[in-house]
Amino acid sequence: MCLITVRQDLDRAKKLAVTHEEYYSADTKATEKLDGLYLLLSDDSVTDISAAARELGIEVTGGTRENRILTFSWSETVNSGSRLVCKAEYENENLVITSWKIISNNYYEEENSLPVWNGESLPV
Numbered sequence: 001m002c003l004i005t006v007r008q009d010l011d012r013a014k015k016l017a018v019t020h021e022e023y024y025s026a027d028t029k030a031t032e033k034l035d036g037l038y039l040l041l042s043d044d045s046v047t048d049i050s051a052a053a054r055e056l057g058i059e060v061t062g063g064t065r066e067n068r069i070l071t072f073s074w075s076e077t078v079n080s081g082s083r084l085v086c087k088a089e090y091e092n093e094n095l096v097i098t099s100w101k102i103i104s105n106n107y108y109e110e111e112n113s114l115p116v117w118n119g120e121s122l123p124v
Contacts, residue, residue: 019079023102026076026084033058033074034097037088041095081106 036056046052049070050060058074070090075083087099 022079023084026078029076030074030084030086030100033076034086034088037072038095041090075103078102 033056037053037058040046040049040052040056053060053072056074058072060070060072062070071087072090073085073087075085077083082102082104085099085101085103086097088095088097090096
């Protein structure tokens with residue numbers, strides 16, 4: 001019985017290690033895009049921020065640098081079941097990360113095949 005438990009623990013640890021590796025790989029790529037965005041915003045010679053950000057793989061919505069309000073979003077694939085979605089806002093010469101989270105790619109369907117007692121009396 002101990003050998004089975006140890007084997008299950010080892011398998012679980014391997015899966016966890018792979019999951020962490022996938023996440024940190026995606027996180028590194030997303031952080032590299034964020035670093036590029038910081039450089040882009042600090043370069044006053046860049047006139048079209050939207051086009052330059054799209055070259056980095058970052059979508060831009062909102063105004064222009066002159067309007068001082070821009071919203072940036074990008075994502076990185078973690079694995080076949082999830083992705084890392086990132087968003088940041090640029091306002092008053094400050095870039096603030098507003099979202100950095102994992103989103104599941106899998107569609108969840110509620111299980112309805114098993115009858116569940118809802119508190120009403122059972123038919124006799």
